[in-house]
Amino acid sequence: MxxxxxxxxxxxxxxxxxxxxxxxxxxxxxxxxxxxxxxxxxxxxxxxxxxxxxxxxxxxxxxxxxxxxxxxxxxxxxxxGAAPGDADRARYLEWLHFAETIGAHLANLTQQHIILREDHMRSPTVMRLEAKRLEKCLLAAAQARQGAGVLGRFSTADIALGYGLLIGAKFLRYADPALLAWQADLLARPALQAALAEDGVAEIYTRDFYEAPDG
Ligand SMILES: N[C@@H](CCC(=O)N[C@@H](CS)C(=O)NCC(=O)O)C(=O)O
The missing domain is CATH 3.40.30.10 (Glutaredoxin)
Incomplete structure (x- = not known):
């Protein structure tokens, strides 16, 4: 169970x-x-x-x-996955855990835009900086993909990273072809669609997009 x-x-x-x-x-x-x-x-x-x-x-x-x-x-x-001894074990682990580097930027953006409710608590500078740093990380992962994933096949690392791409779209307007292709590939996966259907009512990101104010 x-x-x-x-x-x-x-x-x-x-x-x-x-x-x-x-x-x-x-x-x-x-x-x-x-x-x-x-x-x-x-x-x-x-x-x-x-x-x-x-x-x-x-x-x-x-x-x-x-x-x-x-x-x-x-x-x-x-x-x-990629078991110990597999040729792509190291690459699997680095991308699986790199997902949490992306996660840290998402958490900072979520805190700035959503958790901190009063404008005086928020920093437009931090919002813009974190969005840039998130974009850099997502581009690194997008460019590392070969075919269906970073190992040249779809793996758990692509799930961990792909979550970052999905939520990152709340803070970044994707224009780079590698990001757009990655997003389209993921959204075409029946398992992702099934998970989205089971996810539940949105309560963290209730808007389509969170714009960083000028400042
Ligand atoms: N690195 C942890 C992060 C876990 C985490 O911070 N989860 C958030 C939601 S994305 C949470 O539970 N937040 C509740 C809180 O901070 O009170 C993981 O990947 O599991």
Whole structure:
């Protein structure tokens, strides 16, 4: 049994998308980013900083999306990974974990545009800087793709990175052909469409786009 603790549009979407790509049956426990349930002792026992994703796997619990993806790939969908000894193991790990470099910029942009509610708390300079740094990272990943993914085939690394591209579209207007082609390839995947259908009601990114103010 795989039980995923999830907030719509959050990093837990990576795991939800993976579960669909791998064809694994699962249960989703939905949380809200704005209520106190993720601060409850029960949830903190699963994820000590009160973050999603967390998963329950046959009696074991695990938090941190990269670790969850790595373990589930190794144990349940090895065709989506690169095992120790595989020629593309190093490249797989670097891109899988680079997804969290992208995630840090997304988190900063989300904080600036959405979590900080008062204008005086926000910095247009930080918003523009973070958007530029996000774009640079996404371009690096887009240019590393060969065919269906960064390993020359679709892998779990492409799920972790692809989440960054999907949410990045809330802060960047993609014009580069490599970003547009990547986005189109991902959106054509039935598993991504199935995961989007299961994601739940948007509560973090309720607008199509978040513009950085002039400043
Ligand atoms: N590096 C972690 C980040 C987890 C994380 O920060 N998740 C956010 C949603 S994207 C969260 O749970 N935020 C709730 C909070 O900060 O209170 C991962 O990839 O799992």
């Amino acid at each position: 795989i039980r995923l603790h999830h907030i719509a549009q959050a990093r837990s979407f990576r795991v939800l998308w993976f579960l669909h790509e791998a064809g694994l049956s699962h249960e989703v426990v939905r949380h809200s980013i704005f209520d106190k349930a993720i601060r409850s002792p029960d949830f903190l026992a699963l994820s000590p900083a009160g973050r999603v994703p967390a998963v329950e796997l046959d009696g074991q619990t695990l938090f941190e999306s990269g670790a969850i993806l790595e373990l589930l790939t190794e144990t349940r969908a090895p065709h989506l």
